[in-house]
Amino acid sequence: MLYALKLSNNAKVYSGVVHFKPKVRDFCQDQWQGPRGKGRGQKQQGASSSCPVQNGGKVNGVGQKNGACVSGVCVSPSSDPAQTSHTPRRDWRLANNILRKFKSDRAELISDRGGVRITSDHPVVDGLIKFSLESETEVYVVRLFLENSSPSPLFFTYYSALHRMTCFNLQDKQKVTRNNPLQLGPGDQYEVQLQFKSSLLGFYPATLVFEFKTSISSSSSSSSSSPAFHLLRFIEAQYVTGLARELAPTAPYRPRAIISVTHTHLVTHTLNRSTFTRPQVYNMGAVKVSFFLSPSPSSPRSILESGLSRENYSKRFQLLLYLEELQMEVDIKRYNKPNTPMVRDKTNKKLLVLEVPGVSESRPSVLRGDAILVTRSGDSNKGGVVKYRGYVHRVELDSVKLGFNSRFLSSFVDGLKFDVEFTVNRLTTRLQQRATELADRHNLGNVLFPSGDPTIQPPKKQPLLALEQNPEQYTAVQNIVAGSSRPAPYLVFGPPGTGKTVTVVEAIKQVLKTQSHAHILACAPSNSAADLLALKLLEHLEHRKLFRMYAASRNPEDVPNDIRDCFVFPCKEELMKYSIMVTTLITAGRLVTGGVPPGHFSHVFVDEAGHAVETETIISLAGLLQPETGQVVLAGDPKQLGPILRSPLALKHGMGVSLLERLMKDVSLYQKEEENGVFNNCYVTKLLRNYRSHPSILKVPNELFYEEELQVFANEMIRNSYCTWEYLPQKNFPVVFHGVAGRDEREASSPSFFNVAEIEVLMDYLKKLLQGQGKRGLATISPKDIGIIAPYRKQVEKIRKALKTLEKVGSVEEFQGQERRVILVSTVRSSAKYVQTDQYFSLGFVKNEKRFNVAVTRAKALLIVVGNPLVLRGDPTWGRFLQFCSQAGGKTGFDSSQAEGEEEVVERLAALLETEESEVQQQIEPEWRNEQ
Numbered sequence: 001m002l003y004a005l006k007l008s009n010n011a012k013v014y015s016g017v018v019h020f021k022p023k024v025r026d027f028c029q030d031q032w033q034g035p036r037g038k039g040r041g042q043k044q045q046g047a048s049s050s051c052p053v054q055n056g057g058k059v060n061g062v063g064q065k066n067g068a069c070v071s072g073v074c075v076s077p078s079s080d081p082a083q084t085s086h087t088p089r090r091d092w093r094l095a096n097n098i099l100r101k102f103k104s105d106r107a108e109l110i111s112d113r114g115g116v117r118i119t120s121d122h123p124v125v126d127g128l129i130k131f132s133l134e135s136e137t138e139v140y141v142v143r144l145f146l147e148n149s150s151p152s153p154l155f156f157t158y159y160s161a162l163h164r165m166t167c168f169n170l171q172d173k174q175k176v177t178r179n180n181p182l183q184l185g186p187g188d189q190y191e192v193q194l195q196f197k198s199s200l201l202g203f204y205p206a207t208l209v210f211e212f213k214t215s216i217s218s219s220s221s222s223s224s225s226s227p228a229f230h231l232l233r234f235i236e237a238q239y240v241t242g243l244a245r246e247l248a249p250t251a252p253y254r255p256r257a258i259i260s261v262t263h264t265h266l267v268t269h270t271l272n273r274s275t276f277t278r279p280q281v282y283n284m285g286a287v288k289v290s291f292f293l294s295p296s297p298s299s300p301r302s303i304l305e306s307g308l309s310r311e312n313y314s315k316r317f318q319l320l321l322y323l324e325e326l327q328m329e330v331d332i333k334r335y336n337k338p339n340t341p342m343v344r345d346k347t348n349k350k351l352l353v354l355e356v357p358g359v360s361e362s363r364p365s366v367l368r369g370d371a372i373l374v375t376r377s378g379d380s381n382k383g384g385v386v387k388y389r390g391y392v393h394r395v396e397l398d399s400v401k402l403g404f405n406s407r408f409l410s411s412f413v414d415g416l417k418f419d420v421e422f423t424v425n426r427l428t429t430r431l432q433q434r435a436t437e438l439a440d441r442h443n444l445g446n447v448l449f450p451s452g453d454p455t456i457q458p459p460k461k462q463p464l465l466a467l468e469q470n471p472e473q474y475t476a477v478q479n480i481v482a483g484s485s486r487p488a489p490y491l492v493f494g495p496p497g498t499g500k501t502v503t504v505v506e507a508i509k510q511v512l513k514t515q516s517h518a519h520i521l522a523c524a525p526s527n528s529a530a531d532l533l534a535l536k537l538l539e540h541l542e543h544r545k546l547f548r549m550y551a552a553s554r555n556p557e558d559v560p561n562d563i564r565d566c567f568v569f570p571c572k573e574e575l576m577k578y579s580i581m582v583t584t585l586i587t588a589g590r591l592v593t594g595g596v597p598p599g600h601f602s603h604v605f606v607d608e609a610g611h612a613v614e615t616e617t618i619i620s621l622a623g624l625l626q627p628e629t630g631q632v633v634l635a636g637d638p639k640q641l642g643p644i645l646r647s648p649l650a651l652k653h654g655m656g657v658s659l660l661e662r663l664m665k666d667v668s669l670y671q672k673e674e675e676n677g678v679f680n681n682c683y684v685t686k687l688l689r690n691y692r693s694h695p696s697i698l699k700v701p702n703e704l705f706y707e708e709e710l711q712v713f714a715n716e717m718i719r720n721s722y723c724t725w726e727y728l729p730q731k732n733f734p735v736v737f738h739g740v741a742g743r744d745e746r747e748a749s750s751p752s753f754f755n756v757a758e759i760e761v762l763m764d765y766l767k768k769l770l771q772g773q774g775k776r777g778l779a780t781i782s783p784k785d786i787g788i789i790a791p792y793r794k795q796v797e798k799i800r801k802a803l804k805t806l807e808k809v810g811s812v813e814e815f816q817g818q819e820r821r822v823i824l825v826s827t828v829r830s831s832a833k834y835v836q837t838d839q840y841f842s843l844g845f846v847k848n849e850k851r852f853n854v855a856v857t858r859a860k861a862l863l864i865v866v867g868n869p870l871v872l873r874g875d876p877t878w879g880r881f882l883q884f885c886s887q888a889g890g891k892t893g894f895d896s897s898q899a900e901g902e903e904e905v906v907e908r909l910a911a912l913l914e915t916e917e918s919e920v921q922q923q924i925e926p927e928w929r930n931e932q
C-alpha cells in the first residue's frame, strides 16, 4: 500500500520517515473481520452449520403416541419417539432453516392468535415467565390459563415442554392428549399447571408448546381435521442461594460497538513522563518503511507465503509482529471513551483519576507506565487539536490514576470532560522486533536453525546426586552441564508434572557448582512462571546470588513475599555481579538495552518455553548470547498452552508455534532416531515420570495426549490423601465431575462470561474441604493448597468476590507450571451457541484441548470439575472425561439424562412445525391436484 501511495505521489519518504499528503488517512481493519467472505462471520456460520441437529422424526412423529401428556409424568423422555437413539440425523440445512424460521417467527409463536389467549398468574414479558426459589424442598407452581377468545369452539389437542427436564412437571385436570382433546367453547378458560422443584442449584430454561385446532374429526383421517397451530411460552426457573444475588450482573450486557479506527494526524503533546524511566527502545520506523516499500521478490506476501528460513527470519517475524501490533491497536481503540470526566486524586493531588470499567480484567489492557491520550471534549472536531498524554501510575479495580505535566494540571478543574484514547504499549513488540534484527546481527543461525552433530558422544558421567533416581532427568542435567548440544539449544520436554522445572533448577544448580564463572539467565514467558522458578531456585541457592528482575509495570503487591525485596533496578555493573538473573522473556530485553554485553551469560534457560512466541524467546538470546560458547536450554510441553496472539493473520502464518515446538517439529536432531526409535540425549530429553498426581487425575490426559506413556511416580501419601474424603461420589477415585445446569452471563460492557450457579457449587465444595480438614484421617489443608481455575476473567473476578479465604484463583494461563493439592475447575460454558465462538477465538475450555490439558493436570490429590454436561459432552475431549468419570463413579450433580441440550429442543420444535406445515399441505393438496 505504501508503495502504491508513493507511486501515486500521495506519500514521500525522507530518511526513512514517510510523509503523507494530508488527505491520506491510515485505517486499521480488524483482522478478525477479514476481507469479504472470510473471517469471523463466515467461519462462525460455517462452523455452527457443521453441527448437525438430530431428526425429530416424521410428520406425525411427535405426540402421536401421546406419551408427553400424561398427568404427572408429562415430560418423561422415554415416551417420545424423537428421543429414540436410532432416529436418522437431520440435514443441517433443513434444521437451520427451521431454526431461522423459529427465530424470525418467535413473535408470532408467542403471540395470542387463532382465538387463543394464554395468560398466567405470573408476569409474562415477551412470552417469558421467570421465577426463582431458594429452597430444595419447595415446589414452585406457575398457573397458565388457556382461553378461547373467539366466537367459535376450539380444540386444545396437545401440550409439552420442549426441554425435557425432570425438575419440571406439567399437569391439567382433563389429561389432554391428541387422543383426548378438549373442546373450549367461546369464552372458556382452562388451566395448565407447571411445577418446578430442584435439589440441584442451577438455571433451568424450558419452552412450553400448546397445540390447538379449530376442528377435529372423529375418524382417524387427519385430513378431515383442521391444521394444528402452536403457541409457545418460555420459562426460566432458577434454584439459587443468596450468593447468586450478590454476584448477579451489575448491569445488562451491552456489547461495545465494533468501530473502525481512523488515525488522524494530530499534534500530540508529550507531557511529563513523570517518574517512569523506560529503556531506550529500538525505533523500527525506518526498517518497517523500507521493508514495505521494497518491491518483490521479497514482498510481504511472498515472505509470508514462503516458510521460515535463516534468510527471511528477521523480515518474516517483523512482518508478523507488525500484523500483531495492528490488531492490538484495533482492539484497544474499541475502549476509547468520549466525553469522560476526570477528577483529582484525593490523596495525591498531582494525579487525576479516570474511570475505566473493566480495567481490572484487562479490558482494556492498561498497565503501570502506559500512556493514555486525552483531548478536551468538544475540541476533537476543531483544527489544530492538542492531545495530552498522561502516564498510568496505578491501575485500580475500575479506574486508573494518571500523571500529567504541571501546565496541564494548572488549568485542570474537577469534572472537566475529555475524549479518551487508549494506546498500545509498543515496547513489547519493539523489543521482539529488535531481537529478530539482533539475531541476524549476532549470527544466531546455528542456534535457531541448528544442524548439530548427530554422532556426538554423550558426556562422561559426573557425580550428580540429586536426581539419580530419575535416569531421564539425570541425563538431561549431565548433558546441559557438559554443554553437549552447543550451539544447538538443549530441549527438555515432557507431559505435566514430569519435573521439567525441577530439571532446569537442578541443571542451574550444577552449572553454578561446577563452573565458577558461569552467569545464568533464567526466564519464563509469564511473571507467575518466573516467580515460581525464582522461588524454586532459592530453595537451593543463596539469595545474594540471585536477582529477580521485574518490569516497571509489575505491581509489587502481586509478587510473592520471599522475592519481593529486589524491586530496585541496580546499575549494569552491579547486575552483572549476580550469578543468576530471573526475568520474564520480555523483561530480559532490558538487559540488552542496559548494555549487558553478549557472552556475559554463559547459559540461558527458558522454562515454559512452549507457551512463548518465538520472538519473545529470542529476546532472551539475541544480543546476550555468544552462540559459540553459550548454552541455551528450553523446557516445556507443546501439548500445553501455546503462545497467545491477537492477530489471526499472524496465527495463520505460524506465529502460534513456539521456538520449542518448531525445533521439535522441523529439526531432525530433536526427533527420535530412525534406527533405534530413541531420542539423542545429547540434544533432547523426554521426561515421562509424573511426580505430581494421583493416577486417576492423569488417566484422560495421558490417554488423549501422551499415548499412555506417562508413568505415575507421585508420592503415595500425598496423592492418596483425598481417597477417603467423605464427599467423593466414589471412594478411592479422587476425581469429581459435578454437573451444574448453570447459565453463562455477561454484564455491562464486558464480553467475558461468568456462571453464578457454578460459583455456588464451588463455594460449597470449598466449605466442605476447609471444614472437613483433619477429620477422619484427612490431612490438614490450608487455602494455599487449593487452586481454582476458570477460563474467563469475569468468572475469576466473581469467584474472588465470593471467596472469604485466600485460595489462588486464576486463569489457565496463570496456572500453567503450577500445582496444588486440590484443584477446582469451573468450565462456565452452559450455552452451546457460544462454543463455536470460543473455538474460533481460542477461548474457554470447550474445544480447546491445550487448556483442558493444563487445567486438569494441576491437581496432586483431588480434582473437582464443575460444568454443564449438556455442553461439555459435545466436545470429544470433555466427552471422554465425562465418560471416564461416569464409568468410575465420579459423576454427580446435574446429569445429562435429566435434561436435554439446545439441539434436542430445536429438533423437537422442528418436528412440531413440520407437523403443522405438512398438515396444511395435506389440506391444500387435493385442491392443488384439481387445479392441475
Ligand SMILES: Nc1ncnc2c1ncn2[C@@H]1O[C@H](COP(=O)(O)OP(=O)(O)OP(=O)(O)O)[C@@H](O)[C@H]1O
Pocket (backbone or CB within 6 Å): 467, 469, 470, 473, 494, 495, 496, 497, 498, 499, 500, 501, 502, 503, 637, 690, 691, 692, 816, 817, 818, 819
Ligand atoms: N525426581 C523427582 N523426584 C521427586 N519429585 C519430583 C522429581 N522431579 C519433579 N518432582 C516433583 O514433581 C512435581 C512437578 O514438577 P515440575 O513442576 O518440575 O514439573 P513440570 O514438568 O515442570 O510440570 P508442568 O508441565 O506442569 O510445568 C513437583 O512437585 C516436583 O517437586
